[in-house]
Amino acid sequence: MFLHKALSVTSRTAIRSSQLRSFARLSSTMVPKLKDPSLFKQNVCYVNGEWIPASSGKTFEIHDPATSKLIGSAPEFSASDVSNTITHAATAFESFRHLTGRERSKLLRKWYDLVVANAEDLATLITWENGKPLADAKGEVTYAANFFEWFSEEAPRIYGDTIPSSVPGNRVFTIKEPVGVCGLITPWNFPAAMITRKIGPALAVGCSVVVKAPGETPFTPLALAELADRAGIPKGVVNVITANENTVEVGQELTTNPTIRKISFTGSTGVGKLLMKQCSSTLKKLSLELGGNAPFIVFDDADVDLAVAGAIASKFRSSGQTCVCANRIFVQRGIYDEFAAKFAEKVKAFKVGNGFEDGITHGPLIHHRAIDKVDQHVRDAESKGAKVVLGGHKLPDLGENFFQPTVLTGMTTEMAMAHEETFGPVAGLYPFDTEEEVVRIANESPVGLAGYFFSRDLERVHRVAEHLEVGMVGVNTGLISDPASPFGGVKESGFGREGSLYGIGEYQVTKMVTYGGMGKRLQN
Incomplete structure (x- = not known):
């Protein structure tokens, strides 16, 4: 041996x-500097197109895992803060859903361009709060941006079906519609890519989102929110909130609030089971990518x-x-x-x-x-x-x-x-x-x-x-992640797929429409 x-x-x-x-x-160097310091958002969350603190004024600290030194602080949102955010997202959904696929595509493409243009700063934030080497962080930013690019290309290509009816004179077709307001709960290990992999398809089909950023790494998601604002994403469509001590109550609000129609979660199997149980009260659509x-x-x-x-x-x-x-x-x-x-x-x-x-x-x-x-x-x-x-x-x-x-x-x-x-x-x-x-x-x-x-x-x-x-x-490969590939598991690793052609369907519902009497009109 x-x-x-x-x-x-x-x-x-x-x-x-x-x-x-x-x-x-x-240890003799200063803390990392950003080319654009305005991307570093402290003590505020992005709600309805505005930067706001928690209603309580409470914050929590985030420390550099490499040095244990303080990076900054983020708002400690409560359940009531989240409820207000969901209300704004619901209002935004009613207009955003009616944009054409091509219009939503252009918004996602502009967001993609801004992520690419600010890739160095985003990578710096990832390394600072997550700890991964800067080269890895840059790779993550590219990977994250590619989900916006991929789903910007899918947005104009959302098709229904025509179905031969078994009833004479009837015509059947389907419409793909956005599921509604989505709650997205993301982990700390890929603070950029896990968010874009969920937001990309949601926006492509016309959903609005409330993103619960990870308590360990909130600054990268908040920077992405700033770029969403610059891209012209309509207010209320993308909302990014933070919490640490209140994570349980925030999660419960997202999973039990009837306005939220879809939850997508990436994290542990244990937490996924809890969220699924909570979602049962309102029968939400679920995507779970677990351990x-x-x-x-x-x-x-x-x-x-x-x-x-x-x-x-x-x-x-x-x-x-x-x-x-x-x-x-x-x-x-x-x-x-x-x-x-x-x-x-x-x-x-x-x-x-x-x-x-x-x-x-x-x-x-x-x-x-x-x-x-x-x-x-x-x-x-x-x-x-x-x-x-x-x-x-x-x-x-x-x-x-x-x-x-x-x-x-x-x-x-x-x-x-x-x-x-x-x-x-x-x-x-x-x-x-x-x-x-x-x-x-x-x-x-x-x-x-x-x-x-x-x-x-x-x-x-x-x-x-x-x-x-x-x-x-x-x-014969150790790397399988790709925006074009469906990502997800079986058994207690969850269900649903992210990325790819299949990922967009996770944020849609299928409406069937039947026309009757077509044969009779033709006879006349």
Whole structure:
């Protein structure tokens, strides 16, 4: 079995000294500056085309996960604040829904152009409040903008159907209509892209929205709201609100207020179940993109180097803080040692530190609770026989939210990492023997968001892709997100799809119209 204890010790020392040098350099610099400071919105939310505080005047603080220093504060909206916001959105909906698809397309396109023009500032805000390296943040801004572009192109192409009737003389057709005012609840790990992926289709079909920004990362969504205002989005169509301590009551208002006709939520399975229960009182339309436990399978006929690159991209993107990260890496026994050695060598080259520092590949986790969970998973795996090949420890010298990129070998299904989403920079490698065995283990999870596998056997490719119980499959790739692709899961990973042709239907209802007496008029 691949151990390489010496690699673990030497790489740990190298990583630590590099991190200390980076931290010393960065600590002497000032806070990041924006080219356009007006994009940084403190203590106000965007409601009905105006920037307003919470009615109570209360705010909450947001801290830089890399330095723990205060960034700023945002309004603590209450349920009554949200209710007023929903009223404004409902008023706006009545006129916005009647714009033509081409008119809505132009608005989304202008918003897209403004996001692209302000990409550098948006990336700075993402790195500042989320912690991901600046290069990753810039990639997110591009990804986020592309949803506006994609759905701006879909807006003029919303079609109904004509249906042959079984009743002589009748004519049947359908109309696609906007569902109404939508409540959008988004997570902190992609503070720009998770919002645009929901707002894009909603506006394309004619809905108005109330967006609950994440308490950890509110400044990026508020900057997007400023750009929406500049793009000429009619007042009340896009509303962005914030809350931290009041998150539960805000969520309850969004899910129980009868004016809200659709809820779209990205987050944990537990919270998704709660929101679904709350929505049942008014039978809202729902889209839920919930937790994952993605299997990443490498068969012995795979291109090992390609599989290593795919695993690196999938597992360590945003320091493992994505819902589609490879959470269980299964490697067939015949290539296990080779894969583990090459994989660890790649991870050894990572540079951890503040995302604004040049050359940094991986930043901090979002908060100390995330660090504690990652550490618990590593310690649990160690206690049950796993070997820490690389990393495995917190990095308090950098800050309270840093953890070493970690590789574990000798993983088994008895360990917590096999059943819980780690959401951190820890890769556990599980050996397996047969295709039937690994597919069975992969499918034992109650969630099914994404899955990946690497193989050069064409028959196996089709067979395994069909048998994996997930909503999305990556074959010989570790990156599957694309505005053109339907994003979503099965089982307890939720339902509904975001992005793509299918994503626009999540914000529509189908109205059927039947004309009678057509045959009689023709006879006369």
